[in-house]
Amino acid sequence: MKHARVVHEGTAQRAIERDGQLLLADGRLVSFDAVTWLPPLEPVARPRTILALGLNYADHARELAFKAPEEPLVFLKGERALNGHRQATRRPAGVEFMHYECELTVVIGRTARKVRRDDAYDFIAGYTVANDYAIRDYLENWYRPNLRVKNRDGATPLGPFLVDRDDVPDPMALDLRTTVNGQVTQSGNTKDMIFDLPFLLEYFSSFMTLQPGDLILTGTPDGVVDCRPGDVVVTEIEGVGALMNTIID
Template sequence: MRKARIAYGGAIHEATEWQGQLLVDDGRIVDENEVTWLTPIEPRTVFALGLNYADHAAELAFTAPSEPLVFLKGPHTFIGHQGFTRRPADISYMHYECELAVIIGKTARNVKKEDAYNYVKGYSVANDYAIRDYLENYYRPNLRVKNRDAATPFGPWMVDAQDVVDPMSLKLTTHVNNKLVQEGTTSDMIFDIPTLIAYLSSFMTLSENDVILTGTPKGSVDTAVGDVVVTEIEGIGRLVNTIIGDESFINR
């Protein structure tokens, strides 16, 4: 089942996909373009992976890490499907990152790899924009690179874990203005989903609605104001985002 959170008719609702439309939790059926899309869950602690795809590490001329490279993201970084992301006027390189989002479903501590999928509630799509101008190095992305307001579109759906047969064999693509610019598969992750859950839960407690952003394959290139960026993962969803500039804001 595909589930979403939306704003419609002055209220926030949960909704499910229904014959190309949305079935709202109050029984109404509405078109997708009639609603404001929110993130599919309200994320708690969000863990993001750096250099977790072998081809992406090679693209950047880095040796693949021997241990997961994890950093945290704040709640204000996230926006929903069809949202707008700001590109500051004083930067030279801002790129998309199509990522599989793993949503934790229950408290997890010291989880064994063979049991890890039992702790997954569902999956979604994230586009974790990065501004390379602010990057210290790829092993330590600083706050301005990955924690800018509204710089991580997330959604539109959460797909129930039981409906995803093999999350480690999903195709990922990114299109910018209808042009294919990034393509990969989750099978190229250096650290797979069970490994990440076991690793994180070995030293801290994971809770429901914690999220793991599992990294991106090669093909991240610069974007510009006005670009429409579509990140898509096979069987999970198609996430649309538009880049806007400083001129859209009063306080620059």
């Protein structure tokens, strides 16, 4: 099942996808165009912790002239960085390079503490798509992205749907693709992650507790390009969804 969170006629509510439309919690069936999309943080819970991986694809590390990491490179994000499907993200004035990052995002479904690799998928509620924009101008270095790179308000679109875990049979074999104004600029596959999902669940839960609704953004492959005001960016993951975002001044 595909879950969404939207605003319809001034009221925020949950919805599910039904035959190419949205079935709202109040029973009405509406088109995708009839709502304002919010990050699909429910029906699980709102995230207490948002973890994001850097350089988790070897080709992206090479693209940035870095050696692939031997241990996950991770940073924290605040919830206000999240944005919805079909929403806009600002490009600050004067920056030289702002790029998208198409990322498979894990939504935790139950309290996870000291999870074993073989049990990892039992703790996942589902998956969504993130576009974790970065501004290279603000980067201190690739191993310690600072707050202005990754935690600006509305700079991480998420959605459009939260897809149930069982509806994604193999999350480690999904094609990823990004288009800018309809032109394909990035393609890859989750099988090329350096640290796969079971490893990440085991690794993080070995020293911290993950709660229902917490998010793990799993990194992006190579192919990032500069995005300018007016650009329409679609980050798409096979079986999970196509997330659209527009860059504005």
